[in-house]
Amino acid sequence: TDAFALDIGEWRAGIPMVFASFAVGNELAANPGTTVRLKVDSTLTLGTDYNVIGETRKGDPNNVVMVGAHLDSVEAGPGINDNGSGTAAILETALQIGNFPVKNKVRFAFWAAEEIGLLGSDQYVEGLTAAERDRIRLYLNFDMVASPNYAYKLYDGDDSDATGAPAGPPGSAQIENQLEDFFTSRGLATVGTDFDGRSDYGPFIAAGIPAGGIFTGAEGIKTPAEAALFGGTAGVAYDACYHQACDTIANPNLTALDVNADAIADSTARYAFNLTAIP
Ligand code: PHE
Ligand code: ZN
Ligand code: ZN
Ligand code: ZN
Numbered sequence: 271t272d273a274f275a276l277d278i279g280e281w282r283a284g285i286p287m288v289f290a291s292f293a294v295g296n297e298l299a300a301n302p303g304t305t306v307r308l309k310v311d312s313t314l315t316l317g318t319d320y321n322v323i324g325e326t327r328k329g330d331p332n333n334v335v336m337v338g339a340h341l342d343s344v345e346a347g348p349g350i351n352d353n354g355s356g357t358a359a360i361l362e363t364a365l366q367i368g369n370f371p372v373k374n375k376v377r378f379a380f381w382a383a384e385e386i387g388l389l390g391s392d393q394y395v396e397g398l399t400a401a402e403r404d405r406i407r408l409y410l411n412f413d414m415v416a417s418p419n420y421a422y423k424l425y426d427g428d429d430s431d432a433t434g435a436p437a438g439p440p441g442s443a444q445i446e447n448q449l450e451d452f453f454t455s456r457g458l459a460t461v462g463t464d465f466d467g468r469s470d471y472g473p474f475i476a477a478g479i480p481a482g483g484i485f486t487g488a489e490g491i492k493t494p495a496e497a498a499l500f501g502g503t504a505g506v507a508y509d510a511c512y513h514q515a516c517d518t519i520a521n522p523n524l525t526a527l528d529v530n531a532d533a534i535a536d537s538t539a540r541y542a543f544n545l546t547a548i549p
Contacts, residue, residue, distance in 0.1 A: 340384030356412035416522035441480025
């Protein structure tokens with residue numbers, strides 16, 4: 271909007287507004303067409319943060335399976351479900367893969383500064399050469415996988431949920447299907463969740479890299495249909511402590527964490543050996 275361009279133009283003189291402009295951009299991406307007004311906030315300061323990225327020594331470097339979770343939290347609380355849950359699950363997967371002779375290289379990313387506008391993942395994807403980008407065959411994202419009033423939501427790669435949000439790049443439907451197969455094998459249901467741009471898969475799908483992952487819900491309200499599928503309480507937020515001080519070690523649902531940690535390990539291990547389903 272005009273207001274957006276004007277405000278950023280005025281603020282560019284002030285160093286702290288570097289972060290503010292990213293935050294606004296993210297807000298606009300999630301809510302296209304809305305007018306966003308920001309005021310200068312003394313908590314917005316310029317800082318430095320780092321992605322932590324590690325990959326298996328083994329495996330074909332021309333076929334990289336990427337798995338990511340954001341490591342930061344909001345200032346309001348410790349961020350145990352958002353996103354200690356995803357971080358712990360991918361870290362355990364990395365530890366278990368260890369020196370196993372995988373066929374494809376597996377690269378784990380612990381993203382910085384997701385909460386202020388996907389800064390870490392955005393910078394990473396931006397910094398890839400075309401050749402490096404082409405070697406990344408897919409990206410799996412895990413942000414909030416142990417919500418107390420959880421639903422097993424899979425990113426909607428095939429657009430079967432038809433809510434108007436785009437499907438992911440070609441290959442994303444196959445990722446959704448593979449994750450769904452895991453839940454089916456456990457007798458568990460899943461539902462779709464749109465690629466709405468609110469987590470670190472955003473820069474990857476924008477670059478045309480197939481993506482998928484699991485999300486158990488944030489501030490949204492569980493529907494009666496979901497309560498029938500997953501238990502829990504309809505009419506209540508998936509995570510009533512989302513972005514609050516009470517997102518402590520007492521917040522995560524340990525059943526969801528256990529199931530999703532297995533789903534994350536299962537999907538990562540399958541792609542570590544077989545990418546034939548991915549274009
Ligand atoms: N990325 C959001 C956050 O960290 C939460 C979220 C995750 C929203 C996945 C939608 C999908 O606050
Ligand atoms: Zn968050
Ligand atoms: Zn998050
Ligand atoms: Zn779907």
